[in-house]
Amino acid sequence: MNKQILLRNRPNGPVDSNTWEMVESVIPEPKEGEVLIQTHYISLDPAMRGWMNDTRSYIPPVGIDEVMRSGTIGEVVKSNNHPSFKVGDILTGWGGVQQYFTTDGKGHFKVDTSMIPMTKYLGTLGMPGMTAYFGILEVGKIREGDVVLVSGAAGAVGSVVGQIAKIKGCRVVGIAGGPEKCKHVVEGLGFDACIDYKNENVSSGIKTHCPKGIDVYFDNVGGDILDAALARLRMHARVVICGAISQYNNTVIQGPKNYLSLLVNRATMQGMVVLDYAKKYAEAGMQMGMWIMEGKLKTEEDVYDGIDNFYDTYQRLFSGDKRGKLLLKVIEE
Secondary structure: OEEEEEEOOOOOOOOOOOOEEEEEEOOOOOOOOEEEEEEEEEEOOOHHHHHOOOOOOOOOOOOOOOEOOOOEEEEEEEEEOOOOOOOOOEEEEOOOOEOEEEEOOOOOEEOOOOOOOHHHHHOOOOHHHHHHHHHHHHHOOOOOOOEEEEEOOOEHHHHHHHHHHHHOOOEEEEEEOOHHHHHHHHHHOOOOEEEEOOOOOHHHHHHHHOOOOEEEEEEOOOHHHHHHHHOOEEEEEEEEEOOOOOOOOOOOOOOOOOOHHHHHOOOEEEEOOHHHHHHHHHHHHHHHHHHHHOOOOOOOEEEEEOHHHHHHHHHHHHHOOOOEEEEEEOOOO
């Protein structure tokens, strides 16, 4: 049987036990030109919360009674004359929160797991890594010597953003929650400093570690931390709006109060969605793969087991009880 997580109700605020339902169905058979994929891992991302809202966005919402959307990696276990994929191929794409699914292959890509584990293709070499790469290089337009501030610095995107900025010769300051995460950000990932937003005043921390101001702020959280960063911008600074996890469960969104800093400092604030860079994923993957092999880019996945644990694992996105890329192993062995 095939276990699937279906969206049953659109949450108003945080998700609850009525948001999803796990169901079992017969494993589907691939039609002509399709393959059947057995999912090994699914990606859990803060963006999932937004995908459940029936509002205008960069991607249509998940429909009621549809399989919950997620990035996946898995193995082709059956092919019905597919022109490109064969049994045994490992594919990454948007398979959703389920153990098996059929696809004509559109939006799926074959990856080589002989030297790089599957999990990396949902992390640094997947959507989070691509978001970090294009967000900091093409939107943030970092230059050697820039002062870069990164919120969510211990997370899947922020951890890669900061490391890329260090590779490019920037001073990098992170913001993370708790002394253990901050220690990891500095000692494990190589950031120059890290502000503990749970135990420090963020505005004071930014002033201490970025005394001359910020050239680039990469925002993953929004809210008060975004306001604190806006207050310390340098002339012609760039603010990259990647996410706002502090606001996703709010029914009323808190917008920035210090936005006039953009005017005073002739700065820019730009949103970015990784899907816009799909044609350049291969280029980014090759570069980041090289950095990984050279030991310049460290990666970390926080993996939990069992599709039955999807709800509890999802909650870790918002409780902060994770480090690095959050994944769920759904294959039953």
